[in-house]
Amino acid sequence: MTFSYRVRSVLAGAAALLSLQAQAAEKVTAGSLTFVSSAPLFIAQEKGYFAAEGLDVEIKFFGSAQPIAVAIASGDVDFGLTAFTAGLFNLAGKGALKIVAAQLQEVKGFEGSHILVSNKAYAEGVTSVDKLKGRSFALSQVGSSFHYMIGQLGEKVGFKLSDMELKPLQSVGNMLAALKSGQVDSMIIVPQYARALVNAGEAKSIGQIADYAPYQVGGLFASTRNVETRRPMVEKFIRAYQKGIADYRAAFVTGEEGREQVLASVHKYVFKDEDAKAAYPKILSGVMYIEEDGRMDAADIYRQVDWYRGLGYVDAGVKAETFVDVSFVKPLTQPPAK
Amino acid sequence: MRADRTPVTYRAGGFSPRMIQALGAASFVAVIAALEAAARLGWIGPLSFPAPSAIGAALADLYRSGLLAQHLGASLRRLAVGWSAGVASGLVIGFALGVSTFARSLGLPWVAAISAIPKIALLPLFIIWFGIGEGSKYATIAFGAFFPTVINTFGGVDNIPRNLIRMGQSFNLKPLSIILAIVLPGTLPAILSAFRISASIGIILLVSAEMISAQYGIGAYIIEQQNLFQLDRLMAGVVLLMAVGLAVYGIIAVLERWLLRWR
Amino acid sequence: MPLPQREPCSVQLDIQSVSHSYGTLPVLDSVSFTVRDGEVVALIGPSGCGKSTLLAIVGGLLRPQAGAVFQEGEAPAGCINPLTYVFQDFALLPWRSVEGNIRLVLRGLAAREVEARIEEVLAQTHLSDFRRAYPKQLSGGMRQRVGIARALAVRPAVLLMDEPLSSLDAQTRVILLDEFAELFQRAGVTAVYVTHNLAEAVRLADRVVVLSRRPGRVKDVVPIAVPRPERAIDSPAMLAVERRLWNLIRDEAVLADQELADAR
Secondary structure, eight states: HHHHHHHHHHHHHHHHHHHHHOOOOOEEEEESSSSGHHEEEHHHHHHHHHHTTOOOOEEEEEHHHHHHHHHHHHHSSEEEEEEOOOHHHHHHHHHHEEEEEEEEEEEETSSOEEEHHHHHHTTOOOOOOOGTTTTTESSSSSHHHHHHHHHHHHHHHTGGGSSSSSEEOSSSSHHHHHHHTSHHHHEEOOHHHHHHEEEEEEEEEEEEGGOOEEOOOEEEEEEHHHHHHHHHHHHHHHHHHHHHHHHHHIIIIIITHHHHHHHHHHTTTTTTSSSSSHHHHHHHHHHOOOGGGGBBHHHHHHHHHHHHHHTTTSSSSGGGGBBOTTTTTTOOOOOOOO | OOOOOOOOOOOOOOOOOOOOOHHHHHHHHHHHHHHHHHHHHHSSSSTTOHHHHHHHHHHHHHHTTTTHHHHHHHHHHHHHHHEEEEEEHHHHHHHHHHHHHHHHHHHHHHHHHHHHHHHHGHHHHHHHHHHHTTTHHHHHHHHHHHHHHHHHHHHHHSSHHHHHHHHHHHOOOOHHHHHIIIHHHHHHHHHHHHHHHHHHHHHHHHHTTTTTOOOOSHHHHHHHHHHHHHHHHHHHHHHHHHHHHHHHHHHHHHHHHHHTTTO | OOOOOTTTTTTTEEEEEEEEEEEEEEEEEEEEEEETTOOOOEEEOSTSSHHHHHHHTTTTTOOOOOSEEEESOOTTTOOOOOEEEEOOTOOOTTSOHHHHHHHHHHSOOOOOHHHHHHHHHHHHHTTTTTOOOGGGSOOOHHHHHHHHHHHHHHHOOOEESSSTTTTTHHHHHHHHHHOOOOOHHTTTOOOEEEEEEHHHHHHHOOOEEEOOOSBOOOOEEOOSSSSSOOOOOTTTHHHHHHHHHHHHHHHHHHHHHHHHHHHH
C-alpha cells in the first residue's frame, strides 16, 4: 500500500509537470450514478464549467454507491458523488477519502422521501407513522441510508430499531416488488418511486421523512491524496460543481429558470435511452433538495457516524472529524465543538 | 568386472499421492503467520487485507456477542434443508435418467440446459415463487445441489459394469431388486462424490441465498460486512464458511470410509 | 439342415437353428445341438466364433435373430433358477461379502432354507472360512469358487459356464479344473461349458461341440468316450481326443487368421 501510494504520488507529480508544460487541461475522473441526484455534476460538465476551470473531467458510471467509494480509495477515480452509508464512513475512517461538499438533503418543506406502507399493512391499520412499530421494513442493505432513516424516524415517533423486522433486499427494485406484493409492510423511498406506487394504488404514503428527521443524504467525496497533494485542483472541481448546483437550484428548487436547458444537460446522462418527452417528467419527479453551494449539514454527518457506531456498523476508531472536511465549502451547520 | 556395467536405476516413482495431514495443517499455520507478519510490518495495508489477528478478534467478538451461534445455526439449517431437498430430488431424477430410456431422452437435454444457468440469476424468480422468507433460501441451495447430484448419479449408474446387471438378470432378480441391490450400491461412490460437490456448491450459494432478507446467517453476515466495508469481519465470515466447508468435507470423508469399506 | 437326434425324456436343452449377427457381421449361423440330462457339453471353437454369444442366447441374456432355445424336462427339487450362469469375470458384487453375494440370489426362500443352502454350497466349494470376506480380499480362484457356490445355491437345472477359468492364472486353473471335475462327477451336474482350452473340454465334457470360424456353425460333435475317473492328465486316450479336437480347430483358426488379414 505504502509502496503503491508512493509510486502513484510520483506519477501524479510527473503528470502534473507534463500538463503544466503542455498547458493542457488537467485530467480528472469522477464517479457517479446515473441518477438525478448527480445532476450538478452533469450540468457542470455539459455547460463547460469544468473546462472553464481548466479541468478535463471524465465521468465514470457505477451501479451502486459502494463501488464508487472503493474506486476512490483505490485511486481509480478522483471524486465521487453519492449517498452516505456506513460502509462509506468505514472506508473514509480508514483515511482513504474525505467529504468535501454536500449532495442531496432531506429538508422540511421540499418534497423528499416518502414513508410507504403496503396496501395490506394499511388495511391492517398501519395508517400513521407511529403504528410502524413491530412491522417489517424493507431496506437495500444494512448500514444504508434507509437504515438510518428508519432509525431516526423511530427515535422521533417512539419505537426502537429492534422493534422493527428489517429486511435487507439488496436493490430498490426488490424493495418495490416486496412492498407491492405485501411481503414487507413498509419502506422509505425517494419521491420518484413513491409517487409512482401511490398513483398506481400499489402502496400508501403515510408521510415524508423530512417532516420527522431531516438529514444530509449524500455528499461529494475526494480522495485524501488529492486533498493533500492537489488542493488547487480540488478547489477548481468544487467551484465548477457549485456552478452546476446553482443552475440546478435555479431550474428546479427555487424556480424554473433555464429549466429546459438544464433538463437537456441532465437528459444526456439520465434516462438517456428515452426521448425527451418521456424522460423530462421522470427527471423532474426525481428532483430533490440540494443546498446552495453544496453546503453540508456537517453536524448531521457527525450524528450519522455516531449513530452507526453505536450500532456497531461503523468501527469504533472511525471519527467524523478525520474525514468531514469543511475547509473547502462553508458548512450549513458547524461540526460539534470538540 | 566389466567397465560398461551400470546399476539399473528405479524410474517408476511418483503418481501415487498420499495425504499427509500434518503438512496440510502446517501450510495453514504458515500462510496465517506470513499474512500476520506482512500486516504487522506494513507490507499489506488494512484496506488490502485485514491482519489474521484482526480477523481472529472479529471472530471472538462474534462469539462473545452470541451472534456466532445464531449466524451459524441459521446457515446450517438452510444448508441442511436445502441441500437435503436438492440431493434427494437429484438422486431420484439421476436414477431415472440412469435406468430409463424415456426419462433419459426427455430429461437429459433439460438437465444439460438448466444446469448451465448461474443459480443466482434466478434469485428474483425464486423470491416471487417462494417469498422472501426461508422458502427462497432453501430453493436456491436445493437448486444448486440438485444438478451435480443428477449428473453424478446418472453418470454413476452408467458406469456400473453392465455385467453385474446381467448377472442379476441371469438369476431372475426383479427390476426393483436389481436397482436396490446392484445399481444403488454400485452408484454409491458417485453419489458420495455428488454429496461433496453439492455441499460445496450449497456453501457457495449460502451467500446468494442469504442476500435477500436474512437477518442471520453467515452469508447474510458476509454481505452485511461487504456493505459496511468492514474487511476484518468480512474475512471472519469467510473463515466461518471455510470451516463449514472443511467440516462437511471431513464428514463426507468419514462417511466414504465407512460406506465404501469394500473398496 | 437335419434336426439333431432327440431323446425327449432326457433332453434338458434343445438349441434349434440359432443364428445371430452384430450389425452386418454374422457371428452364428444356424447352430443346433442338444444338452441331455446330467451331461456336460463343452463348446469350443476359434476366437470370435460366437461361443459366448451362443451361451448368452441359451441363457436368455441375448435375443437370437433366428432360431430358438427350448428347455425341457423337470427342474431339480428346490430349483429357483433353472438356467444359471457362471461368469468369466465372476460378476461378484464388490460391496457384498461372500455370503452376501450368495444370499442375493436366494430371494423368495425361507430364511432357514437360505442359511442352510449358504452353509451347504460354501462347504462344497471350501469357502466356509471366508463367508464374511469381501471379494477384494479373495484370490481370483476363490472368487470363482464364490461364483460356483452362488450358481449351485439356486439348484440349477443347467449350469451355463462362460470360460470360467479364463481369467485365472495357470496354476489356479489346474487346481480349479480338478475341483470342477470332482464336483461335476459327484453332483451329476448338467452344464454347457464354453472354453477355448481343449484340455478343459476334454477333462470335463461328455460331448464337445466344435464351432467353425465366424460365422460359427457346428463343425463337429465329438463324444469323449474316456470314463471320467480315467481322465487323468496325459493319458494316451485323452491326448488322442485332444489332438482330434485341435485338428478340427487348427484349420479354422488358420483360415480365420487369413480372412482377417485379407480383410485389412
